[in-house]
Structure formats: structure tokens, C-alpha cells
Amino acid sequence: MLSIKKVIASPVARLSVVIAAAFFASANFADNEPLQLAALSSGFNAETTYMASCFACHSTGAAGSPKVGPGNAEAWAPRMEKGLDAVVANAIKGFNAMPPKGLCFNCTDDDLRAVVEYMLASSQ
Ligand code: HEC
Structure with a gap:
């Protein structure tokens, strides 16, 4: 050796x-240059995060939240008129009865964007 x-x-x-x-x-x-990769948390999964943090309100439409699930596209259409960025920003900073970050305090901004995209995709 x-x-x-x-x-x-x-x-x-x-x-x-x-x-x-x-x-x-x-x-x-x-x-x-900083890498332009989305800063998703390691092990992040949009569906799991939705179920853990957002489902409680958004599955039932609690407190006037836009409902998530098949057939709820019309609940989201007027909100999407202001653009995805504005809708994601509201999810991050909170909006009336919508709590900041949807109570997912360890979610990054990109995590929350991915969860919102998941919510929109599953509401078609
Ligand atoms: C405590 C209940 C509650 C929880 C938990 C919650 N939301 Fe909401 N959410 C609301 C309510 C109520 C609204 C409607 C606010 C309004 O339009 O006045 C809302 C609105 C939104 C909107 C639309 C914003 C807009 O610009 O119209 C998005 C996107 C959203 N929530 C994302 C999320 C995400 C992502 C999570 C989980 C990480 C989450 N919410 C968790 C109650 C909740």
C-alpha cells in the first residue's frame, strides 16, 4: 500500500x-452570482405542507378563505386577477383573516409559493 x-x-x-x-x-x-434555484426547504413537499398548515381553513372555506379542491376554480379566479405574485405575497404577509405564512412559520417564501401553486392546481 x-x-x-x-x-x-x-x-x-x-x-x-x-x-x-x-x-x-x-x-x-x-x-x-447567487444560484437561481428555488429556495425550497430540504424535504419540502407542497401537498404535505398544505395538509399540515392550510387544509384546516382552506378545505372548508373557514372564515371566508377560498376553498381548495376540484371545482373551486371560481373561488380563486377573482383573486388571481391581481396576479400570482400578489396572491403569494398576501399568503406570505397575511391578509385579513388569512394569517401570515398560513401559520407555516418554517416555510420559506418559495415554499409558500409552491404551496399556493399546489392549491391553485388542485382547485381546477
Ligand atoms: C386560520 C385559517 C387559515 C389558514 C391556516 C390558512 N389560510 Fe389562507 N386564507 C384564509 C382566509 C380567511 C383567506 C381569505 C382572506 C380574505 O380574502 O379576506 C385566505 C386567503 C388565502 C389566499 C388568497 C390570497 C389573496 O390574495 O386572495 C392564499 C393564496 C392563501 N390563503 C394561502 C394559504 C396557505 C399557503 C396556507 C398554508 C401555508 C394558508 N393559506 C393557511 C385563512 C387561512
Whole structure:
């Protein structure tokens, strides 16, 4: 078996260590554009989150909430006239009897957007 000392001593290995070090030293990660991936929480699932946080009100239309489920498209149509972004923003910051974040306090904004999209898709 090769010992670590022998590997480091080999000129090829030493060269690759130098190249790797130079790469990390020259790379300025802070300058990179942020990745444009949706910031969904790990293990996030829109349906599970809906069932846990939103279903209690939105399945029954409690307190005048737009109902979710097949055949409820007309409950959402007038709300969607202001655009998806505005509807998602209301879900995030709260809106009359709609509590901020729908009480899903560990949801990111992107999680909430995905849940709203799920609610809209399942209300067609
Ligand atoms: C305590 C009950 C309650 C819970 C829990 C709740 N909502 Fe609501 N939601 C409401 C009510 C009431 C409204 C209607 C508010 C109004 O139009 O005056 C509403 C409206 C909305 C709207 C429409 C906003 C608009 O611009 O018309 C969205 C989107 C929404 N809720 C998303 C969610 C999501 C996502 C969750 C779960 C993460 C959630 N809600 C949890 C009660 C609730």
C-alpha cells in the first residue's frame, strides 16, 4: 500500500496539490452570482405542507378563505386577477383573516409559493 508520504512526495501528486490550492486561492466565491434555484426547504413537499398548515381553513372555506379542491376554480379566479405574485405575497404577509405564512412559520417564501401553486392546481 502507498503511504501518504510517498504520494505527496511524487511530483505529479505535488503538482496537483499546488494546482488545487491555486484554484481555491484564486476563486472568489463571493463574486459568483447567487444560484437561481428555488429556495425550497430540504424535504419540502407542497401537498404535505398544505395538509399540515392550510387544509384546516382552506378545505372548508373557514372564515371566508377560498376553498381548495376540484371545482373551486371560481373561488380563486377573482383573486388571481391581481396576479400570482400578489396572491403569494398576501399568503406570505397575511391578509385579513388569512394569517401570515398560513401559520407555516418554517416555510420559506418559495415554499409558500409552491404551496399556493399546489392549491391553485388542485382547485381546477
Ligand atoms: C386560520 C385559517 C387559515 C389558514 C391556516 C390558512 N389560510 Fe389562507 N386564507 C384564509 C382566509 C380567511 C383567506 C381569505 C382572506 C380574505 O380574502 O379576506 C385566505 C386567503 C388565502 C389566499 C388568497 C390570497 C389573496 O390574495 O386572495 C392564499 C393564496 C392563501 N390563503 C394561502 C394559504 C396557505 C399557503 C396556507 C398554508 C401555508 C394558508 N393559506 C393557511 C385563512 C387561512
